Amino acid sequence: MGQVEARFASIIWDREPVTASELARLASAELGWKKTTSYTVLKRLCDKGIFKNDGGTVTSLLSREDFQAMQSRQTVDAAFGGSLPAFVAAFTRGRGLSEAEREQLRALIDGEGER
């Protein structure tokens, strides 16, 4: 999702449920888009399965967190062959992990282990 599209999606996630026409008005105010442009982008995002437009009311099928998780997984798959350790190694390369971050990771792994 491009940055501009992400801003549009952000509006929906912030304001949902929202009517399509209200959404168009918000997009016009924040992005300067025509109504038709908003409807076009909305349709595209609905086709991608992120949002749905139920007779004029727009709600999300994927929450923001779910979507970001999906994006991250795609990044790790694409760049690190699905290997999370490789991703973390790359992420921390040159700067190391702070104590707080290490604690967070430990808690996360322990939490996962218990599942």
Added chain:
Amino acid sequence: MDGMYTLFTALLNRSLTAAPLLLAAILVRPLLTRLSRRAMWILWVLTAVRLLLPAPRGPLSVFGFLGPAPADCWDVPFFRAVGLGVAPTLTLNLNGLAEGIGTATHAVVEPMRQPSAYLPPLMRIWALGVGVLAAWALVSCLLLRRRLSEAVHLWDNVWICDGIRAPFVYGLFRPKIYVPSGTDGACLPSVLVHERAHIRRRDYIWKPLGFALLALHWFNPLVWLGYALFCRDTELACDESVLRALDGEGRREYCEALLSLSDGRRTVLVHPVAFGETGVRERVRRAARYKKPARWAACLSVLLCAVIAMGFASVPAGGLTAGHRRTVGGSAVYTRADIESAMDEAERAFQMNFAGCVLRSLTYDEARYGKANDAWAESSGAAQAIVLTSDFYVIFGDGSLEERETYRNWQWILTRDDGPWTVITWGYG
């Protein structure tokens, strides 16, 4: 329809006679761009004008060895106005030169007045080519507009957009700079300076105009090459104007921006004028070793440009006929329009074959030459003949005419069957 054919053959003429100029521009480009970018740009403009408009006459034209040019379309007539596939009238001059000087007075001009059979299908093919290019341009324009409708305004005339791969300028009347949404912030200043240079130079107008010219001359491969190089030159020129304003550190940043934003695509022919698309390797190489050119370089480049322009962009001067006096005597056989059109043909023949001479007058005197008309018609086997007389002055002839002499009552014999007049011979009876 005749007018269309005339225009079409004029276009073919221009394309062919502009080819040496194009070739010269392409060959001299490596040297000229190194000396002065502005001179190269002027040369491109000259080439574009040459492809569109009739050529001016000049003393140093390289076409001079082929013979003088007629005044009607001010083109070297490789393709005669409505005929195609006929031996170019200029080769007659070459024959004359080869055989010796004396034959010049009896050279026969053989224009073809019936439209050649090749012309209509050729013109249809040409129109098809133009249509294809125009349609392609229109479609890509519409697709681009659709993507740009989702752009978001940042500041001034800078917009950010998701679906584009490289920054560019778009818009004929109110040009806007569009930047891809993922652009690295560090590159942004360089990008904006470059795009603003494009706006300053009005490249968003020249490039589409050049493409329109390309559409008209699509059959000429040199025009394609010239246009591609012209696009590349506009990018290099913008790079240069940016680098002129930067110091060493800034220049390095600019080069890095160029490298990081290129995606290896080939030259884009239609608008938009993009940042990272055109010949990146060449641009980075030049940007890296850029230094301001010296004054002598600018002078030399202007000289070079002028020499090429005079040699290739002009056509040779022919016989001068402006301001000649016409006397149309009374006639029992021909209307005034008949006589005038015969005089037009004689004038054309003079322009083509009497370089360095000045036509002073053309006269039709039926009282004196009426009988000669019939005799000529009979001996040449045509339906009608007409004898015109002229006075002309020789400034510098081709050797067969005496210099600084006035020739009086020089005859021009024209015949016709049921078409227009054609000159069959001239001289003193």
